[in-house]
Amino acid sequence: MNNNTSPIWDFMEKHPWISVIMIIAMQSIFTMDYRSLWFSDEVRYAEVYHQMKDAGHWLVMYLNGVPYPDKPPVYFWFLSIIDAVTPADGISVFFLGSAVSAGIFLLSTVALARTLGCGRKTTLATGLVLLTNIFFIGIAHYSRMDLLFASFIIWANICLFKGFHSKHAPNWIISAFVLMGIATLTKGPLGIVFPILTAVCYLIWKKKLPLFRSKAVLKGFAILAVILLAWIIGAILVDGTSFIHNIFYKQIYERAVSSFHHEEPFQYYLIAFPLAWLPWSMAIFALPLKKLFNISHWRNVTALRESSLNDGRDWAWIMFISGFVMLTCLSIKVLIYILPLFAPLAILTAKGLMGEGDNPPAINSKKLWTAVACVYLLFAVAAPFAEIFFPFDFAIKGLSLTVLILGLGGLALLATRSSGKKTGLLIMAVTMTLWIQPLALKTLPSLDPLMSPRMTGEIMKEYIDQGSYPLAHKIYSGIFSYYAGTNIHETSDFKEIERILEEQDKVILVMQRKYFDRWENCPEGVTIINEQFISDRPYVLLRK
Structure with missing residues (x-):
């Protein structure tokens, strides 16, 4: 393939928006209803969605019959639109929601690249970097709100950048704050923190901080406050002040300062981010790293920081660095939080690979x-060993085909490594698009017995339909409710369980194996009818 005259690349470069959407569609179109919903987020969010639809909880989300302060409503409204306007039904609604969210994220990143001054070549490369990132492909096939959340953050960045570099600044800045409000009602206050932090750091770097004290910014904050207050007041009217206290104290303050779960060491993202950015984290081995230790290089960067020629590059770097530092400083650390940083890093990676204007490629x-x-071939070699040492009594399917595709992709890259950047990008895009098909259609569904609570939930449903009282001890709330088809009485008190067992004629009870083994006063007549290892621990199902 001639890197300079490829008709495929030429078409894609002329139409980068269409190209990235076509690729994400090909990666997703056959995977809408291919596996069960997995522990823990997928099954819980599916139950939240059904509680919203069936019980009419449209303003305050409910899980297992009680208020669910962890997540605001926008993502679930988004799913209801997909449910209403598409033929998707059942769990396909959730997987289509993931695919559409991935498409929105891609278009948002492409739009950010164009806004920051990238040409069509680099803009297309930006989209291809995302579409060949293993973590991004995985999240595009997992049902949760983070891609949609990150998309609103990216669009807020677009509006802020335009607001600081446009004659129509007030409209852009106000639009940014509206998007921050929507982002916050999609997942939480990081929807405000990410873009505001980027804007402030950028203006400090450019010595233009007074721009942040404009009337448009003040109006934007006022509109943002109105959006959030409207939801807060509505939530108070629906569910009282305890719900709001839970959100502001437990879900926001405690997570930021002293997280009650997902607390990780300070260096967590320094280790996890390079793994999540594979295979593109390998670009570190193709960069002129000597520049990092060259004092004159940094003097030149500092001297030119007020130059308008570097505005787009500087915004992308500051968006990535400020976000990374902020996440590192939070008490709670979850890998999925890094998604908003993928957009600027994809742009910077594409710029480094393709070169822009008179700047030669840095990679x-x-x-x-x-x-x-080497990454592809390493995965291809390691995958069969994963199957050999798999410690469960069911087989992983489809690995041979995924191994073959990765292996051929790695060999193709080696064979054409001197053909240039365009050829390599196309080979990676084809490899990942082919690789996800057997992975999604065969390998991931074969992991359902390990990753999904469906088997236990459906057994519970059978007993509940026959009149058994549904009960759970100290579980991750709501993980069985979706497949059980009803709310489940959850408690961490063995005395309460013993009382219910005494009062009810028939009970179906689920708990972790370790808690059952510690249960000193287990009543007679309670027997184990099923045991399932879910994610990382065994659960036993008991009946009376």
């Missing part, structure tokens, strides 16, 4: 394709 494509090929 040596030959070294990069060699490193990426």
Whole structure:
């Protein structure tokens, strides 16, 4: 393939928006109803959605029959639109929601690249970097709100950048704050923190901080406050002040300062981010790293920081660095929180690979394709060993085909590593699009017995339909409710369980195996009817 005259690349470069959407569609179109919903977020969010639809909880979300302060309503409204306007039904609604969210995220990132001054070549490369990132592909096939949340954050950044570099600044800035409000009602206050932090750091770097004290910014904050207060007041009217206290104290303050779960060491993202950015983290081996230790290089960067020629590059770097530092400083650390940082990093990676204007490429494509090929081949070699040492009594399906595709992709990159950047990008895009098909259609569904609570939930449903009282001890709230088809009485008190067992004629009870083994006063007549290892721990199902 001639890197300079490829008709495929030429078409894609002329139509980067259409190209990235076509690729994400090909990666997703056959995977809408291919597996069960997995522990823990998928089954809980599905139950929240059904409680919203069936019980009419449209303003305050409910899980297992009680208020669910963890998540605001926008994502679930988004799912209801998909449910209403598409043929999707059942769990396909949730997987289509993931695919559409991934498409929105891609278009948002492409729009950010164009806004920051990238040409069509770099804009297309930006989309291809995302579409060949393993973590992004995985999240595009997992049902949760983070891609939609990150998309609103990206669009807020677009509006803020335009607001600081446009004659129509007030409209752009006000639009940014509206998007921050929507982002916050999609997942939480990081929807405000990410873009505001980027804007402030950027203006400090550019010595233009007074721009942040404009009337438009004040109006924007006022509109943002109105949006959030409207929801807060509505939530208070629906569910009282305890719900709001839970949100502001437990879900926001405690998570930021002293997280009650997902607390990780300070260096967590320094280790996790390079793994999540694979295979593109291998670009570190293709960069001229000597520049990082060259004092004159940094003097030049600092001297030119007020130059308008570097505005787009500086915004992307500051968006990534400020977000990374902020996440590192939070008490709670969850890998999915890094998604908003993928947009600027994809842009910077594409700029480094393709070069922009008079700037030559900073990334040596030959070294990069060699490193990426090694990642593909390493995965291809390691996958069969994962199947051999798999400690469960069911088989992982489809690995041979996924191994073959990765292996061929790695060999193709090695064979064409001197052909240039465009050839390598196309090979990676084809490899990942082919690889996800057997992975999604065969391998992931075969993991349902390990990853989904469906088997236990459906057994519970059978007993509940026959009159058994549904009961659970100290579980991750709501994980069985969706497949059980009803709310489940959840408690951490064995005395309460013993009382219910005494009062009810028939009971179906689920708990972790370790708690059952510690249960000193287990009543007679309670027997184990099923045991399932879910995610990382065994659960036993008991009946009376």
